[in-house]
Amino acid sequence: MKKTITPTTTIERLPIYYRCLQRLNKMNVDIISSQELGDKIGIPSTQVRKDLSYYGEFGRRGVGYEVPVLLKHLRKILGLDQVWEVALVGAGNLGHALVNYGGFRKLGLKIDYVFDADPNKIGKKFAGLKIHDVSKLQEVVKENGIKVGIIVVPAEHAQSIADDLIDAGVEALWNFAPTHLKVPQEIELKDEDLSIGLISLAYHLSQD
Numbered sequence: 001m002k003k004t005i006t007p008t009t010t011i012e013r014l015p016i017y018y019r020c021l022q023r024l025n026k027m028n029v030d031i032i033s034s035q036e037l038g039d040k041i042g043i044p045s046t047q048v049r050k051d052l053s054y055y056g057e058f059g060r061r062g063v064g065y066e067v068p069v070l071l072k073h074l075r076k077i078l079g080l081d082q083v084w085e086v087a088l089v090g091a092g093n094l095g096h097a098l099v100n101y102g103g104f105r106k107l108g109l110k111i112d113y114v115f116d117a118d119p120n121k122i123g124k125k126f127a128g129l130k131i132h133d134v135s136k137l138q139e140v141v142k143e144n145g146i147k148v149g150i151i152v153v154p155a156e157h158a159q160s161i162a163d164d165l166i167d168a169g170v171e172a173l174w175n176f177a178p179t180h181l182k183v184p185q186e187i188e189l190k191d192e193d194l195s196i197g198l199i200s201l202a203y204h205l206s207q208d
């Protein structure tokens with residue numbers, strides 16, 4: 001694998017290539033050109049070739065990419081060739097939707113641990129999983145070597161949850177709370193805001 005710095009935009013496109021290749025693989029498509037792959041996901045073929053070239057020489061000139069081979073490489077590059085235990089904090093509406101979604105598990109991202117602070121919820125079942133007391137968060141995270149945390153608590157509690165997760169050994173956070181979290185540089189933090197998509201649609205509609 002080449003030792004070059006990969007642009008963030010390239011990294012963000014990798015899951016899109018991966019998803020498309022998974023579909024093609026299911027349809028038993030063996031070979032795809034960069035042009036065809038780009039057309040399927042709305043990315044110019046030159047960009048497809050450039051993105052993938054950061055990781056090696058996968059395509060064959062005049063032939064294209066072997067779908068199962070490229071899929072296997074991308075799975076490894078994306079870290080999806082292993083199983084990741086995930087802790088979710090905040091057994092509320094959004095937490096329920098995330099835990100219920102089967103797609104993460106198929107990718108090897110197992111949200112098996114759910115935490116909440118509400119005594120009325122602790123010990124109850126949540127999309128088939130037991131809700132743990134958030135006071136046990138660090139203990140459970142350490143015991144199970146959990147490396148990924150999902151934060152779906154109200155904004156005012158998000159920082160202390162992030163701190164606890166990091167102290168316990170979590171290295172990557174997916175934060176849905178609408179607040180800026182301060183985390184050490186080595187921690188991978190991804191803020192998610194679903195309203196951005198909707199607001200940008202409203203913006204485009206209002207330009208007509």
Ligand SMILES: NC(=O)c1ccc[n+]([C@@H]2O[C@H](COP(=O)([O-])OP(=O)(O)OC[C@H]3O[C@@H](n4cnc5c(N)ncnc54)[C@H](O)[C@@H]3O)[C@@H](O)[C@H]2O)c1
Binds near residue numbers: 092
């Ligand atoms: N990013 C997005 O697009 C998006 C979309 C929806 C909601 N949100 C945010 O996600 C968060 C959750 O939203 P929701 O609709 O699921 O809310 P919710 O009220 O349904 O659930 C929040 C849960 O967090 C628990 N909680 C509160 N403080 C806690 C603490 N200190 N430790 C552990 N658990 C605690 C509550 O008991 C509750 O079960 C909020 O911050 C909300 O603003 C973000």
